[in-house]
Amino acid sequence: MKRFFGWLGFFVLAATSAQTVTAPGGNLSLTFQLTDKGQPAYSVRFKTQDVVLPSTLGMRIKDLPALTEGFEVLKTESNVVNEPWTPVLGETAEIPNHYTQLTVALRQAATGRLLTLIFKVYDEGVAFRYEFPKQPQLNYFIIEDELTQFNLNGNHKTFWIPGDYDSQEYAYNETFFADIDGAKIDMNNGIGLKTIRSNQRVQSPLMMKTAQGLYLNIFEAAVVNYPVMHLEVQPKTYRLTSHLVPNALGDKAYLQTPAVTPWRTIFVHDDARKIVSSRMILSLNEPCKISDVSYIKPMKYVGVWWEMHVGKSTWDYAGSQNAQNAADGSLKPSGRHGATTENVKRYIDFAAQHGFDGVLVEGWNTGWEDWFGNWKEDVFDFVTPYPDFDLKAVNAYAQAKGVKMIMHHETSGSVANYERHLDRAFQLMKDYGYPAVKSGYVGRIIPRGEFHDGQTMVNHYNFVARRAADFKLMINSHESSRPTGYHRTYPNYIAAEAARGNEFNAWSVGNPPMHETILPFTRLLGGPMDYTPGIFEIKMSYYDKSKSEQVHTTLAKQLALYVTLYSPLQMAADLPENYERHLDAFQFIKDVAVDWQDSKYLEAEPGDYLTVARKEKKGERWFLGAITDENARTTTLKLDFLTPGKKYKAILYQDAKEADWKTNPKAYEIKTMTVTAKSKLTLRLAPGGGTAVSFEPLP
Known part of the structure; x- marks a missing residue:
């Protein structure tokens, strides 16, 4: 230093x-x-x-x-x-x-x-x-x-x-x-x-x-x-x-x-x-306080998550209306539970086939039936799986496939309960080889009367990161207070949500096309964001014809977000079957790095557009992401960030001419060309669109 x-x-x-x-x-x-x-x-x-x-x-x-x-x-x-x-x-x-x-x-x-x-x-x-x-x-x-x-x-x-x-x-x-x-x-x-x-x-x-x-x-x-x-x-x-x-x-x-x-x-x-x-x-944060950082590694993951947001399955096992409907008061399966052993193995197979590091599983543990909105304290114990999720068998299957499992801890806002169970929950992760946990803080906080952004909760989020470091685990918090650089001090606090993420596009008015052009100027100044990009099936009417909700981007912009919204923990958030219909576009998600040696912000205007080029940490490939708001945009970029004297194969994943986030969001095209540091690249972005580019050095 x-x-x-x-x-x-x-x-x-x-x-x-x-x-x-x-x-x-x-x-x-x-x-x-x-x-x-x-x-x-x-x-x-x-x-x-x-x-x-x-x-x-x-x-x-x-x-x-x-x-x-x-x-x-x-x-x-x-x-x-x-x-x-x-x-x-x-x-x-x-x-x-x-x-x-x-x-x-x-x-x-x-x-x-x-x-x-x-x-x-x-x-x-x-x-x-x-x-x-x-x-x-x-x-x-x-x-x-x-x-x-x-x-x-x-x-x-x-x-x-x-x-x-x-x-x-x-x-x-x-x-x-x-x-x-x-x-x-x-x-x-x-x-x-x-x-x-x-x-x-x-x-x-x-x-x-x-x-x-x-x-x-x-x-x-x-x-x-x-x-x-x-x-x-x-x-x-x-x-x-x-x-x-x-x-x-x-x-x-x-x-x-x-x-x-x-x-x-x-x-x-x-x-x-x-x-x-x-x-x-x-x-402005204190230097790293962790002596052994060898376990802190970037990850790309898939998981049982988006299918609940689009209504294909549920987090709960029994259904909130019939949580205890058996004669002995035990849970009776609704038949719609997502985190089953069989379904999770399907995600593990997909991750192994396409080179992903991990699989997240939400809804694996008991307690999801009746807590939401009830300000209930003892909801989860973070160690007991539902009857249809075989924790040991799933873990063995993942290990055999070379895939890491990512734990999920929804606290239901009851942080007092979470802290009581924290060490046992982390020990379970160590026993089964889980490297990271996604924590959630949906709902009103317990202790009652506290707020997500108060001193008590700030201390809690930071305590969880510090305690996770004792177990050599990584933390990805959702619904927490927004980060302010604490991951310099505890880099195992690898990512957080703490802003309006991609899931709001599935069941609400959604995120306007300018949203992702503002986040780098606001939320991301404090640390990496788990935005969960990569949605290919844009319109929710695909799952239910009565639905009008949709993702407010083109498919090509979803690819560009992997570069413009920084996180060393990136999810390919859509369902495996949706990717299998677009394997040519999915290739960019497979290729893109998530840890970087260098980053060049080529163009930026909050609320309008952003263009970023990044060089992978342990290699010579570059990746570029360009996004726009609701307005179409054409831009010409110098590629002088590339190494002089080298030739690169540039693969462009871009909006098709007829693409539009409202009317034709899935229209894209893929082009390949040879470029050098002296080349210029003209990009055409559709309304609500984007372009993703990979640059691979040629021999």
């Missing part, structure tokens, strides 16, 4: 003095100062534009005087850090971490309490956090409110979802800042649990674009022992203020000094590609 510190100075400042620090590249700067009342304040400038106007910082502490004003500066330190690091899995083999840091030590004159502010200025954004040193004036304390402001300089175009304490599974709204209003959202959106306490509150990350062409994003990094930050919106003054998700008592966070908050981040650049390709969120 390279490490370079350049000391820029040590200062003792008067209370009203200002200090400016500039990013290594020179375009982005942050100014800190105290107001006349002794309030800490900052502002951000990009080149000649004021991006964040003077904004105050502070904390309201329960039953104690607020940490908001009356501060004096004890000292400041500034230095330049250049500290690249190597991820276990990632979009690039090495991640830059180059920034200018300003540390400001403050003392509140009236109380003697100490507070330190840390600012980091990268070329693509700034980050800051509060630190509470160990001190006699402050030991145990409760955060009542965090009063971080973000004062914007105009009525920016904004991509937002409402500030729901329990769900991020919303389609994004594209409006001007002044028009943010949760009351105008259509709530017939398929989300089962909604907890929205204000129509003027949004979730971070919040993506924006100014009239002057700057791209802004407000987010957070390293959320550890702290609740998720949402944002209060003041539409007329263009102000955002931090809002922490409360617990059952209305408190925000319980802390003891020394303590730190998560980093508050503001991405700023005039090139959208610099935002979407940034790894600043990851770099």
Whole structure:
């Protein structure tokens, strides 16, 4: 690891003095100062534009005087850090971490309490956090409110979802800042649990674009022992203020000094590609704490999952209406259960035949019949299979075929129950050789009164990752709080959902075509997403003629998502028989890598389009994905990311001329050509469409 510190100075400042620090590249700067009342304040400038106007910082502490004003500066330190690091899995083999840091030590004159502010200025954004040193004036304390402001300089175009304490599974709204209003959202959106306490509150990350062409994003990094930050919106003054998700008592966070908050981040650049390709969120997290990372490996998988969403089978064994319908009160099979030994073996055969690493099985364990919506505590024990699922036989069959099984733990929101059973559940996985588990948090949280985004649940998600590391297991969480880079510290936290995934296309209004062009600018900034792409049978009327739901993409765009939506854990989510009818297109899913040596973001515009090229970690192949929104698009790309002097066989999986996500989503064509780094490639994307390309070096 390279490490370079350049000391820029040590200062003792008067209370009203200002200090400016500039990013290594020179375009982005942050100014800190105290107001006349002794309030800490900052502002951000990009080149000649004021991006964040003077904004105050502070904390309201329960039953104690607020940490908001009356501060004096004890000292400041500034230095330049250049500290690249190597991820276990990632979009690039090495991640830059180059920034200018300003540390400001403050003392509140009236109380003697100490507070330190840390600012980091990268070329693509700034980050800051509060630190509470160990001190006699402050030991145990409760955060009542965090009063971080973000004062914007105009009525920016904004991509937002409402500030729901329990769900991020919303389609994004594209409006001007002044028009943010949760009351105008259509709530017939398929989300089962909604907890929205204000129509003027949004979730971070919040993506924006100014009239002057700057791209802004407000987010957070390293959320550890702290609740998720949402944002209060003041539409007329263009102000955002931090809002922490409360617990059952209305408190925000319980802390003891020394303590730190998560980093508050503001991405700023005039090139959208610099935002979407940034790894600043990851770099702001602590380095890896796992000594043995040999078990953390990328995976492509299939599984018993989509067939439940399309109504072909069910998670439950007996059916929710006749859960105990035998004379002795035992479960009687409904005949529609998906996780049977026979059916799972069919998926294992398919995985082995086509070179997939694993098979996920949902609905294998007892308890699915009557829990949903009932706020029931003791639902699952995570070790007892249904009568028609032979755990030992399935595992032996998979091992004989060279396929790994992926465990599924649906907690039903009862995290207290899950933690009680966690070690036994993980030991069962070790006994049968399961390398990874997909966890789920559907439903209201138990302990009752807690929210998915509160401090208690953040601690739970992180605890599960840490405990899984003790067992050398990988975690893929669904319905959890959105990631903020914790997988740098615990890379066995291999993926998460935490956004509106592909399954919403099966039984709701679905995901609009622009949805996948926004996710890389929002949810994916914090970590890899298990979006479950690869749906080939687009229209749900195929399964039931009365259904009108459909996936809001073309088939070719489903292929491109394997490149544009990064995850080292990627599912081929459709049914095996649907792939068998399109083996030529399925070849791309078989070929595409999921761990990368290099990534080039060639084109990017949130809500409109994205084009990414990636080089596989342990080879010379490149893969490209290009996607668009509801508008057709033609683009010409330079292939100068390829190795000079080499020839490549390029296989294009693209929309046919007549393709359209609404009317003709399955129309695609496959073309092969020879290209070099000097070649140009013209792509034609249908409405809601995309193109996937593989580049294989020729001898």
